[in-house]
Amino acid sequence: MSRTIAVVAAGAMGAAVGARLAARGARVVTSLDGRSEASIVRARAAGMIGVGDAELAGAEIFLSIVPPDKAVGLATRMAAAIAAARTRPVYVDLNAVSPATAREVGAIVAAAGATFVDGGIFGAPPQREGKGPAFHLCGPVGDCAAILAGHGLDAKVLEGGVGAASALKMAYAGITKGLTALGAGMILAATRHGVGGALLDELGASQPELLARLAKGIPDMLPKAYRWVPEMREIAATIGEDRPESAVYTAMAEFYAAVAADHAGEERETALLMRFFAGRG
């Protein structure tokens, strides 16, 4: 009999993970109540089955894949259903949250009776073929990593207790998503000073790898900037407020909020960024 794995929510990452698990034989359940039409379409295309919270809580493994500022809310919402379930899931928080937030999630679901595993996803959503992103899991992982690996995910056990996978994810994202913020901010500054084209030329001449990364990373970021706002705050919390570099990420959260507002609104800076990579900066 196939294993039941819950994946909440059916966003771009969640649906891609669900599709991979379903393609490898799992029964993949998710929550579609109140979700956007896009999520419902994505979930169906992925072979994910919409069910209620009671059935979600009865899954063998529950994968939480939501924006960072929704991680605690999902755990809180699921707690009652988990407490009422006949079998308790392994609740895996795969979100881009600080170790402290991961521990907060863990305390909520553990109090409801679930086993809590801290996790992080490293890389872009899995495609139909190929290895896909790395899943690092820590805490009382048991056979959870083996089950996920058996269903086509590149899941590994990370040494260290709850919080280690979250810390690793934050450090990684602080570099990769932080670099995207630096690139976008400096392209906008150069453009305002009339040297956008010169910056494109100089990066192309002396930093071709960085330019290639920004040329992909910045357009990809624009529709996701709103999610990166809470992620930057979680990175700041991971660093700790007592350290000066924490404020780097607090400021990046504000920057991504401005980018997200522009992308959802006038698209003035969105257009400047896209023009830059079209060589018309």
Added chain:
Amino acid sequence: MSRTIAVVAAGAMGAAVGARLAARGARVVTSLDGRSEASIVRARAAGMIGVGDAELAGAEIFLSIVPPDKAVGLATRMAAAIAAARTRPVYVDLNAVSPATAREVGAIVAAAGATFVDGGIFGAPPQREGKGPAFHLCGPVGDCAAILAGHGLDAKVLEGGVGAASALKMAYAGITKGLTALGAGMILAATRHGVGGALLDELGASQPELLARLAKGIPDMLPKAYRWVPEMREIAATIGEDRPESAVYTAMAEFYAAVAADHAGEERETALLMRFFAGRG
């Protein structure tokens, strides 16, 4: 007769630029009064001649290559000698300063009678062989770029008035030196959370180019961090205080100040960073 070019100061970049100009036949003068023994040794090895300010001001071209927070001070110091000189130099500010600071320097030396050219250096100091870094010059460049190019520097004219080269330099450094700050900050955070080794492994697996850049860039940065403090502040000023991403660089200035203090003192974090790249993070 060979042309006289002043290069102040004989730091790592200034001495390397001076060596290139001298090797290509220029008479290169500099200021050695009150300089460190290291600078004096570097200047002599580069074939640079120590002279007084009056003679510096009589050079055909005066290249200002100092830490960002010394650019205005050098211009102020040179103004009287420039005003008293029989021939007025082209004063080229090649420092990592904001357009506003470049204009401030320009106002000082122009009031003394010099022609002011704004410039920026992109890349590492020139070596004995090879093309070396790019020099972008803007404003009333005249034949200055051609003279420098004729003496072995990769000098180019950048369109735009005074401030364009500084803005370009700031945008470029905001990405490259900003990335070094992100990498160092997140390596330290990962190490504190016990996942330094895992971060090294994950970057190696999925971001090998970034890891290679950080493995060179972070150790190279440590002895220069003190200079990057004012440079980050100039980048913040280039962005403008009204924008949230300006605070990213204000915070990076504080971070580099902490790194510089550690490097000059206890070397605790210096050691953590070096251990990381030795695979013992």
